[in-house]
Amino acid sequence: MKKIITILIVALALFSCKKGVKNENQKLNVVTTTSMITDLVKNIGGDAIEVQGLMGSGIDPHLYKASEGDVTKLVNADVIFYNGLHLEGKLVEVFEKMEHQDIKTIAIGESLDKSTLIGSDYFASNYDPHIWFNVENWKLITTFITNQLVTIDPKNANVFKANSETYLAKLSKLEDRLQKTIAxxxxxxxxxxxxxxxxxxxxxxxxxxxxxxxxxxxxxxxxxxxxxxxxxxxxxxxxxxxxxxxxxxxxxxxxxxxxxxxxxxxxxxxxxxxxxxxxxxxxxxxxxxxxxxxxxxxxxxxxx
Structure with missing residues (x-):
């Protein structure tokens, strides 16, 4: 991990010198960590953005370590969405190093009211990070990510808002089906x-x-x-x-x-x-x- 941090610092230093103003026709380059977040951002962004996920099927985020290929994705990102609440434990140092660079890192878990989170004395953040297993949480996070994308890329605001409304309706229908099955x-x-x-x-x-x-x-x-x-x-x-x-x-x-x-x-x-x-x-x-x-x-x- 120390090797990756060193590579990241060098890459960020070089990249900060090269990064210029985004061409109006260029798509927003978004990097996501877990596959759940990747799926959500793709549903909201649609064809208006480019999304690259770091973690695929079967990948354990608790133990995930950034590869050199990941560093390339991260330093070229316009915005990074990650879970936070210390789910991506091994990547925390990486995101901390990016705080003072021209790359926006957004922890979606931080958007939820702390009173709704499940506490834990045995986890680094003191909160259970598995927030996606309540559909209501995922609805709130959908709205949060939508608002972030609208702020960052206002020219596509109507696209993000329309896609978000469509996806929120799908989540409501999902919840209805789940309740009927569980009943x-x-x-x-x-x-x-x-x-x-x-x-x-x-x-x-x-x-x-x-x-x-x-x-x-x-x-x-x-x-x-x-x-x-x-x-x-x-x-x-x-x-x-x-x-x-x-x-x-x-x-x-x-x-x-x-x-x-x-x-x-x-x-x-x-x-x-x-x-x-x-x-x-x-x-x-x-x-x-x-x-x-x-x-x-x-x-x-x-x-x-």
């Missing part, structure tokens, strides 16, 4: 056990008891006592299924399943959920809306 699952069965604690906003919004084997960050590892404690919880609550996450190695959940079995009980692996990254580009799960709907269908079908 088919009895409340006493709404216990979601996953590889790490990424679904607390989901649990709060849709009345699930959420338990992660690891903490909020995948940088922490579950110990034997954590596995045994959760295995006892699964048996006590008669949980039917537990879930792997696409960006976390499945061995942790397999170890939990084995611990339950060692106590003469059975728990199924209900499927793989998308937590810190979307699915493959071009697939339904490669969009925020498709990912959320897939996750809810997978959870409800496995727990019924």
């Amino acid at each position: 088919t699952l009895a409340k006493e069965k709404r216990i979601l056990v996953t590889a790490h604690d990424a679904f607390s906003y989901f649990g709060q919004a849709y009345e699930f008891n959420v338990v992660g084997l690891q903490g909020l960050s995948t940088a922490t590892e579950a110990g034997v006592q954590d596995v045994q404690k959760l295995a006892n919880f699964i048996i006590e609550k008669e949980v039917k299924a537990i879930f792997v996450e696409s960006s976390v190695p499945k061995r942790t959940i397999e170890a939990l399943q084995a611990a339950v079995k060692s106590k003469d009980h059975e728990v199924a692996i209900g499927g793989t959920l998308f937590s810190d990254a979307l699915g493959n580009i071009g697939s339904k799960e490669g969009t925020y809306i498709g990912m959320f709907e897939y996750n809810v269908n997978t959870i409800v079908n496995a727990l019924k």
